[in-house]
Amino acid sequence: MQTGVRDLQQIARKTYFTDYAIHAWRFYLENPDIEQVAKTVYKQNLIADWNAANHIWAEMNDIERMFAKEVYLGKDTIPDNVYALSQRSGTGQNDIWRVLRDCERKLAHERGLI
Numbered sequence: 001m002q003t004g005v006r007d008l009q010q011i012a013r014k015t016y017f018t019d020y021a022i023h024a025w026r027f028y029l030e031n032p033d034i035e036q037v038a039k040t041v042y043k044q045n046l047i048a049d050w051n052a053a054n055h056i057w058a059e060m061n062d063i064e065r066m067f068a069k070e071v072y073l074g075k076d077t078i079p080d081n082v083y084a085l086s087q088r089s090g091t092g093q094n095d096i097w098r099v100l101r102d103c104e105r106k107l108a109h110e111r112g113l114i
Contacts, residue, residue: 017113021104023074024111028053052110056103067091067099 026052031037037050059063074081082100086093096100108114 017108018104021107024049024107029073052107056106064099067096
């Protein structure tokens, strides 16, 4: 898929904590078992990221969870995953971006970045 002007505008609007939050969400979604994470990960900040994501995950509704999984664990870039999810689900891209930004902002707040 080609990156369009809207995708570039979304990328340009990234906040300073976006990459950190994306990394934390991917880590959480790829490692759903905290016991396994604690056994294999020796960096306390990754465990703290996992705990923050888990706390936010518990407050999310099913639609928000589905959006996060589809986009953060997708095989393409995040803008491409948003586009594909939009096409499959019939949901507007702006709505998906809003959910993702909210997830990222909540995680950044939970970790004390904002």
